Amino acid sequence: MLHIELQDKLFPTLKKYFGYDSFRDQQQSIVESVLSKNDNLVIMPTGGGKSICFQLPALLFEGLTLVISPLIALMKDQVDGLNANGISANFFNSSQESLEQTKIFEKVINKQIKLLYVAPESLSLLQNILTENYISCIAIDEAHCISSWGHDFRPSYQQLGFLKKVLPNTPIIALTATADKATRTDILEQLNISNATQFLSSFDRKNIELEVRPANDRVLQIIKFIRKKPHEAGIIYCLSRKSTEQLATKLQQNGISAVAYHAGLNFEERTKAQENFIYDKIQVVCATIAFGMGIDKSNVRWVIHYNMPKNIEGYYQEIGRCGRDGLPANALLFHSYADVIQLRKFMNGASNEEVQLAKLERMKQFSEATTCRRKILLSYFGELLSENCENCDVCKNPPQFFNGTIIAQKALSVISRLKEIEAVGTVIDVLRGAHNATILEKGYNQLKSHGVGSDISWRDWQQYIIQLINQGYCEIAFHKNNALQLTDFSKKVLFEKEVVELTKPIEVQEQKNVQTAPKVAKAKKDSLFERLRKLRQEIALSENIPAYLVFSDATLKEMERARPMCEADFLEISGVGQRKLEVYGEDFIAEIVAFSNEKIKTHKKKDTYKVTYELYKEGLSIDEISVKRNLKATTIFSHLAKLYSDGKAINIYDFITKEEVVKVRKAKEKLESPQALKPYFEYFEEKIAYFKIRLALTIIDSEGSV
Known part of the structure; x- marks a missing residue:
């Protein structure tokens, strides 16, 4: 059973870093199993939330969670997403400079990093840290790659069995979206985790x-x-x-x-x-x-x-x-x-x-x-x-069956008269009564059955013949240039009056002129979702991150439905964690409030900063501005930082000392200029507040741009 202290941390950690109030399906059971240091095999559909099954435990383990992943692009995407949520993560590969690799090792040794992504081919470069002093958990993503029974077999994955031998007390969690029974058994055997707890989620992606x-x-x-x-x-x-x-x-x-x-x-x-x-x-x-x-x-x-x-x-x-x-x-x-x-x-x-x-x-x-x-x-x-x-x-659109016996007899008759040596295309040409070069050259226009199916279109004949193949009335001889040949069932249709049931071909409406755009489904320009989507895109461009790392479409839809207008309500939205509230909350709340008041403003961000600046110039304190604007003091400080960087007359040192700025500057050099504030907060052992770190970084950046 999971230790009570860890149990109490599950939901607060889930909300703080991932923005969710509850787990999906089997996630909680899987997370608890990993934290109990059991080996696990997780079969969960794409989009089902596999990543949280090892990312959340990684935050609660003391040491490093090593994530084996097949593609560099996959690693970068995962690491970007984790960093956006305020989680310390990195990836390691042979293309990195030795200095960069050394810094990663130092972070692992100093327990400054929670997740490290690596490809199987690069594991040999991690020998120095492949000990239970540093590694608390191993996650093997896309685990089906280990099995030759799987659909995406990768030989490099077959070496991973050594991990359990080197780290016998370290829990291994193998994850994949697609593995049949044979592949699942193969994964367990090759990873030497035959006693692993297996979690099979529903494969049904109903949406x-x-x-x-x-x-x-x-x-x-x-x-x-x-x-x-x-x-x-x-x-x-x-x-x-x-x-x-x-x-x-x-x-x-x-x-x-x-x-x-x-x-x-x-x-x-x-x-x-x-x-x-x-x-x-x-x-x-x-x-x-x-x-x-x-x-x-x-x-x-x-x-x-x-x-x-x-x-x-x-x-x-x-x-x-x-x-x-x-x-x-x-x-x-x-x-x-x-x-x-x-x-x-x-x-x-x-x-x-x-x-x-x-x-x-x-x-x-x-x-x-x-x-x-x-x-x-x-x-x-x-x-x-x-x-x-x-x-x-x-x-x-359930198919409509009809008696297609005559159609079947015509097709099979032509196949027979062509002596079972021609492929589908020629069979249809004879049925349709074509007079192309192939038909004339081979004398097929002289056949008695030439043109017997001229009343049926070429495409419909194609579908009917496919149905006949499916039902076993004829077959494709792949070794004989894909010739159509008769089967034992053919005789029943041609000579024993067996009834054949066919379905009506699917009709596809042709577009006569592709260059002329048809009417398209346009998104509602005045919908709150569209407004939030555009705001998200602006933020993504300014921060040079993918838009979905700001908030997902599902989270924007939830905002549209619930319309949170204060920070407490905004934090209740699924997908909004503490860090994203601090970084993006004010902008999205402002957009929602503006939309609700039917006031369309094109420069919302600029307007809200202007309001704060006017109150500051009136001599109001931070607490007074916070109360008047119904915003947190931390948000007001973020406004002042932006106003200062824009050149406004802000007495920035009223809120932070020069000594504190010097400390942050030194930390920035050591921390390799991270974008997130959390690494600084942890570096200073929580003794310098977030708002002061933000102000200090603003001062440092402004001095650097002069």
């Missing part, structure tokens, strides 16, 4: 609407889709580097802010593309699957798969990158047999080819489903739904 469409005119459909969501960020996953570039170019030509991301770009190009997306400078990223792992951009509203993923694990993880804030999101998948063929070629000769092909087949079955997609998706991970989800395309 994500699932949709699959045939891959007809994908580009036109995507442009139409994005234009209906003009302010919403999204990711489009493609199978090849070339596809990402071509699609990004087409989107740009149609006025959509997009960029390509793939492994063929150099490090600087990839970094720029990723940062522009994270910082909301780019609306759309067209990427290969390398993009997005662990990127905690909470306001991604949609994910599109331009090509079909190779397995359900990958699909699930990739769609999980939208709607992480719990607000409605969309996952759109385009399905074509060309993708299936291409993926099968990629898998040819792989060491685990049989496993890969089996998982691809499951993905194909999901794409072709005529039943609730969420049921299929969740059942793959061992979770059963008793009711349909009502938030996928199948549930919203």
Whole structure:
């Protein structure tokens, strides 16, 4: 059982650093298990709150929590988020200068850092601190990478089994969003934590609407889709580097802010593309699957798969990158047999080819489903739904079956007359009565069945034949140039009058002129959410951090609903912690108050500083200004600091001594100029108040700019 002292600290720590009043699902049980120094395996969907399961314990452990992470970009994003919440964290990799690495070691030894992110490849560089004198916990993120049964196997992860042998008394927490039963067992065995407590959260991301469409005119459909969501960020996953570039170019030509991301770009190009997306400078990223792992951009509203993923694990993880804030999101998948063929070629000769092909087949079955997609998706991970989800395309538009026996007989007859040597395209051309070069050259226009299906469109024939393949009435011979061939079931249709049921093809409305923008869903300019979103963007740009690190969309929505107009109420908002109240509270409260009073001001920040300055010039004390403005004294001091840096006549040394400024200046040099005030506060052992540190830094910065 967790020690009572730690138990009492759980919720205050959760609120102070993360802004939440309560845990989600199994988070509290997981945190308590980690703090009790048990080994743990956590399977939790993307956006389910995995990070808090080790980040919160890290704050309560005496030593360092070492976080193993597969990508540098993932580490940077996580560390930025932690620092924004006032938590001391860093990452370590071989690209850093030796001096920088030495400073990190010093911080670890002096217990000035709570979390250190590192890739498996860099663990050998940490030998000096891999002892239980310094390490209190080890978190292994994206743990499925250790297993060859997993969908994203990384050989570098297989060395991690040594950690339990070197640090036998240190709790290990392995986390992933996607692992089937075989992968889970493999993770436990390879990490030498076979007795770990297992936590399996629900895989159901109810806020994500699932949709699959045939891959007809994908580009036109995507442009139409994005234009209906003009302010919403999204990711489009493609199978090849070339596809990402071509699609990004087409989107740009149609006025959509997009960029390509793939492994063929150099490090600087990839970094720029990723940062522009994270910082909301780019609306759309067209990427290969390398993009997005662990990127905690909470306001991604949609994910599109331009090509079909190779397995359900990958699909699930990739769609999980939208709607992480719990607000409605969309996952759109385009399905074509060309993708299936291409993926099968990629898998040819792989060491685990049989496993890969089996998982691809499951993905194909999901794409072709005529039943609730969420049921299929969740059942793959061992979770059963008793009711349909009502938030996928199948549930919203149940297919209509009809007697398609004649259509089936026509198709199978043509396949037979073509001697089972032609692929889908040629079969449809014969059915439609085409007179193209291939048909004429091979004399197929002389066949008795040529044109027997001319009353059905080419696209509808394509879907009907796919349905016939799915039901086993014909099959694709991949080893014979993808020729369509008959099966034993074919005879029942052609000679035994078996009834075939088909569904009506999905109709996709073509956009006649892509250059002419259709009407788009515009955000309400006068909504409080939009006002708060713009304020958030201004702050993010001024501080050079991603907007979602200021506040998530979900937190802004909560502000819009609750409309907090004082600091006590603002702190009650989910996602608002003590540090964010101190740093951003005054600005957001001012915006909410102004909106509620129907007073639209374009320079709210400037106005509120002006009010404080006028009261200061009248000779009012800090406490008097605080009471008059219904703001905390710390907020008034922050106003005075800003006014002083803007050159206003503020007698700054009325509130701080020159000796205190000297102390802060020396601390700044030692602390490598951190943006947060908390490191200074801790450095001075809480003997210099936050407001004085803020004032001192303002004086130092002003002197440096002269």
